[in-house]
Amino acid sequence: MEASSVPLLLDLAVLLVSGLAVSAISLNVSPNRQQFFSGESVRLSCEKDGNSAGWTLKRTSFIRTETCEADEGFGRLNRSTCIISDLSLSSGQGVYWCEHHSGQRSTTITVTVSERPFIMEIPALPVMAGSDVTLRCMDRRGSTVPVNFFKFGRHTAPFKAAPNGEFTIRNVQRSDEGYYWCSTDRTTSPSSKLSVRAASLPPTNSSAPLSAFPLVKLLCHLVAISPYCISTGLMVSICCCRKMGSNRAWNSKLHSSSSPTATSCTVTMQMVNEHVDDMAGVTTEHHF
Structure with missing residues (x-):
């Protein structure tokens, strides 16, 4: 036995109106089913966080977009609920969704009307x-x-x-x-x-200090990398000292006991050596 065919036009309409779907926007339908007999009624409403203001119920039927209780639209509004009475193949079947004036949309639902x-x-x-x-x-x-x-x-x-x-x-x-x-x-x-x-994911514990753990982790990382930053700075100073000394050698003879540049470089080298000795016993591997 052949299966009943899926309405191709409705499938195409779903693709056309899929757009931007926002999970917080809900489209409610009562009764909650997709298939209806001709002559039945259905009630649809839109809301976001319990608020129905600014939302409009729309429908695409045979590639034609309509709005609830608008000129040449469908259904009638009762406060925030759109009621479609006396459903038929021409007046009720289609793809429905909620749309905000900002352009946000809900997920879509398909309503099928049957005379079978x-x-x-x-x-x-x-x-x-x-x-x-x-x-x-x-x-x-x-x-x-x-x-x-x-x-x-x-x-x-x-x-x-x-x-x-x-x-x-x-x-x-x-x-x-x-x-x-x-x-x-x-x-x-x-x-x-x-x-x-x-x-739905279980709710998180709002009483936990969420910002404490990232802050502690950041401080630990800073402590871990600070020796390397200091070493890099000292090595740059040494290179600068050597370059300055090389340039001055073209103009005068340098004396290691009296040259300010040589003295500065000597002090810098001593600081590097002392810093390396201090770091020898430091463990730089951290586990978070």
Whole structure:
């Protein structure tokens, strides 16, 4: 049996509006599923950190971009929620996202409207990795239908047949992402993509002095490299002294007991020797 085809126009629309996605912006959909029967209703809203101001719900349907409750738009606004009633193939199916006047966008969701005998209940929003996800195949009355579940055009082993009309993916992972649909001997549901997002990281301990450790590490590095900086400076002084002495030799004879340059170089050499002796017992290997 051939799998139901993925709507190519909707896939293209997802690529066109993928843009800049900001994780803090959330698009909420109720009920949280991608597939609807014609005549049903859906509610969508946008928010960031609990604030819905400045956000607009948009939709691309057959490569046409529309705005909720705008001229030649779709749905109606009830405060910050866009309500789309009496869904149909022409008035409800499309790719939805939230957009701020600054240009920031949320992730997208795809809404599919069907007139078939049954649809597949699959989350519209990405599910968190490690959680359990249940897919259901149901008719217009909300009753489950005995079916087989498919993924990527192949039978989704080990799930196989689902006489109760549903199956659960335990501990869902990124490898479980993909297009799913359910099928009987006579017909199939539309196909929809299951999206999985990474699990949230545990919060850090805000009471810990976060700046203390980098500061201590910096000081240790400064202590470790300071002898090398001093040695380099002294060696540069020696080279300068020798150069000065060489230049003066062309004009007069130098006497080691009375020449200021020679005396300065001698003192510098003594300082280097003393510094090297002091460093002999110092361990310069540090572990952080």
